[in-house]
Each structure stands twice: as C-alpha cells, then as structure tokens.
Amino acid sequence: MSPQELLSRVPSAQRLHRIGVLLGILGSIALIAWTFSLARSMSSLFDHRSLTPALIGLAGFLALRVVFRFASSLSLATASSRLRTNVRSTLTAHWGAEQPSLTSTSTGVDSTLLGPGVDSLDDYITKYLPARSLATVIPLVVFLTIGALDPWTLLILLFAGPMLILLLAVIGSRTRALADQRFRELGWLRSFYLDMVRGIPTLKVFGRATESVGTIEEFSDRFARTTMSVLRTAFQTSLVIEWAATAATALVAVEVSFRMIDGEIGFTTALAVLMLTPEFFAPLRNLAIEYHAGQMGNAALAQLAPLELPVVLSSPTAPAPSALPAKLAMIRFEDVSFAYPGTEILILDRVSFTIAAGETVVLLGPSGTGKTTVLELLHGELQPSAGKITIGNTPLGDLDPDMWRRDITSVPQNPFMFSWSICDNITLSNRDATTDQIHAALRLAFASDFIAELPLGIESPIGEEGTTLSGGQRQRLAIARALLRDAPLVLLDEFTAHLDPETELGLISSIHPFLQDRTAVIAAHREATLSLADRVFRLESGSIEEVSP
Structure with a gap:
C-alpha cells in the first residue's frame, strides 16, 4: 500500500494532509526569507543604517513562520487522527466479517497491527511524509536563491546534496529491513505471551511452567536486540x-570568506549565502531524523497491503446485496461440501437437507462430524467449498451479512465473556433491553439464583x-444473552454442555416456548435436547440422514 493509497482512504484527511504539507512548505519559505532579512539587518548594522525596516521584516517573517507551522501541525494531526480512526474501524470490520477459521494471522499479530502498527502511522503521516515533501521542495528553493546571489557556491551544493541523498538511501535500506523484522517479531512476541498466559494452568498441571521462562527470555532478548x-x-x-x-556548510564558509577578502563578493551577499546554506541541508537532516518513523510506517503498510482493505466500508457503486425475506423462509442445503483450507478432508460431503420456517432441528453426531460446521455455515462465518445454501430462493x-446476522441469535460451544458487568455482557445482544426483559431472560436461563448471591447482582464484574x-x-x-435477542433464527451449539442434568432439564423446558415460531438449529450430544426437536438429523463421515426424534 502506497502513501497515496493510504491517504485516499479518507478524502477529508487527504485534503488536510495536502494543506498541512503546503503550509509546512510556506513556513520553511518564511524561514528562508527571515534568514535573508537577518543577513540584511546585520549588514545595515555594520553600515550604520536604520534597522527599523529590517526589524519589521524580521518580525513579519517570524510571525508568518509561527502561524504556518502551527496551522501545518494542526492540519497534519487532524488528518492523522481521521485516517487512523478509519484504518482501525476498517480493520475491525474486516476481521469481523472475514471467516474466522480461515484467517491465518494470530491474535497477537492482529493486535500488533491494530495497536502499535496503526499508531506508527501517526509519525509517518505527521512527520515522515511532510519531511519527505520538504526535502524535495525546500532545497530547490534555497538552491535557486543562492544561485541568484552567488553561482559559485552552487558547485559545493551540487556535490554535497546528491551525496547526502545517496548516504540516506544506502543507510535507509538497512533501516527498512530491520523495521520489517522488528514489526514481525513484535507480533510473534505478543502471540507467544498470549499463548503462555492462556496456557499457564495446563503448564502447571504438567509441571512445565518453569520451562517456559527461558523461552520467554529468549524471545524478549531477540526482540530487544x-x-x-x-x-x-x-x-x-x-x-x-x-x-x-556540517562539513559542506564549513566548506561554503571557507569559500565565501576567501572570496569576500578578495573582494569578489560583498559582505551582505556572503552573509546571506552563509546563513542560507544550513537551510539547504535542514530538510535533508530532518528527513534523516524522521527516516526511522518512515520505515516503521512502511512496515505497517506492508502488513496492511495483503488484507486488501476496502477504501470505504460500503461502496456506493457496488451492487446492493439482496434484502432479507420479509419472513424467514425455508433454509435449504444443496449438495454442500466443506473442507478447511490446506486439507482435503471433507467435513461435509455433498450434504442436502431442508429446514422449514419455524421448525426446530437437532443435529446429532460424535465430535468432529460437522455439527458446528453447519452452524458456522448458517451464520456466515464459513463459506461452502461446493454446493449452495439458500434462504427461500435467495x-x-x-x-447482506450484517442484516443476516441481525436476524440470528446464537450460543456457541465456548461463549466469550468480556471483563464487563453481567448486565453489560448479556445486553450485548440487545442494548435497548429493559430491566424486566433482562431479569426475564436470566430467569429463563436459570441464572437468577447465582446472580442474586453476588454482592452487586447483575452489575457485578466477571473478570x-x-x-x-x-x-x-x-x-x-x-x-440469557441469546434469549434477550428477538431474532427469527436460533443457533445453539452444545448449549447445555456445562450444565448438570437437573439444570439442563429445567433449562430445556424453560426455553421451549421461546423457540416457538422461530427456526432453531441445535447441535447436541445429550438425548435430553431431543425433546425440543421437530426433526433430528444425524451427521457421520461427512454425510447426513434424518432419524426419528
């Protein structure tokens, strides 16, 4: 992804960035004019002329410099903020919309890109890209100004300028490679730490907790190096x-000094040339300082490029997705096959079946036979390797994936809970739920009793x-979270797996009315769940067959 492609993601940010760069260039030109005015004022001082015009010029150019610099910084900071917000939002939406089982990056790598990776774009946008533009324009302005004053000095600048650029390019190639390596290692380190933290109980059980210390030290030392x-x-x-x-500036100082002594150049011109020469190198020196930020930003862009993020979350020129049926229609699997990427093992092999609207279907079968895969295909998390799934005739x-998922409520095998309160976690499915609706869902889910024993009730944090x-x-x-969502399609994956038999029977009885007039697909091991079924399908060896409830 090029800087132009990055900035084009947010047109307002692109405009602000261009304005910021232009203001930065004008600020540098004001500084050049200020430097030239300072040389003239010092000449006036030695010639015993009035300093008033020179001081007015100095004050004016200095004021312009300050105003342009402030406005440039403000424009660039605003552009950076808008762009980084857009990239983070698009990344989050991209990861939310993609197929989780097919993603190749780990949580640690993703969090590195979303956090430090996107953060590195701030210096890239506000410092490196403007410095690169200034290094292109300002030396040319100074070069032409000095050329008009003293053409002989141009010979030194013609030699020194390209030499600096060559040195920057040679050293920069090394910086780029190291920045890419550092970004990758940071992602690996985060992934490793996350695995270690999650696996501490398992490591303790097998007496291997202390062995991981050396590995952590090795990874940390490698990243530090x-x-x-x-x-x-x-x-x-x-x-x-x-x-x-510094060497080039010193050489110019020696050159103009000898020529001034010989009378070939006047004092005012010599002083102006001498004071302008550092301004020729200043943008190049600033680019060298910001080069590190530039390479860190380039490393982040290299990670973003393969994701092929859309410029906007929804394109106005894209064909509009089909609307959902007014009423949830029949669900039909037609010769659906599915295999995970990199394998030839078919989890589902030309599976065909239908689920009528308002029907509750239970999927039976040993672990690994594809029950969860069917639910994930229905949810849109996975795509069939062959065949098709239709809702009605669509x-x-x-x-539209978002519209489709809004009509689904589900309970996965391992439900995720955020470190919020109980109330915030269960209302994630329906932020408009009333207190009465929340407590009703908790009662149906047999959760009211243990919540009542907590000090803060439903406001208790759960870690x-x-x-x-x-x-x-x-x-x-x-x-309870699933029950709180009024959706026509219910997907339940081993939803009673962690419950004792008594609670399981009570829960099955309590949610039966909720499933009425809804289409439900339930993956189950236990026979108690069969009491909810209108039809039962057994999955085995990639095939499916209907059995008696």
Missing part, C-alpha cells in the same frame, strides 16, 4: 547526515473472559 539495531541504525543515519551537512452469499464464574454459569449467561 532487533529494537536496538533499529535505533543504532537510525542514530548512524542522523550522525552521517549531520557530519556531511443464496445466502447474496444476502477477563468471565474467569470469576464457573463454566456452567458462563454458559447460562450466554443463553
């Missing part, structure tokens, strides 16, 4: 550029991933 290499290269870049710019793939609750309690909250 890469980071120090990036910083060392960045400092080397700045050092080389500073040395070369292929599921032609429906990261609901760690303060048992598996059965988390499952009942997930069921």
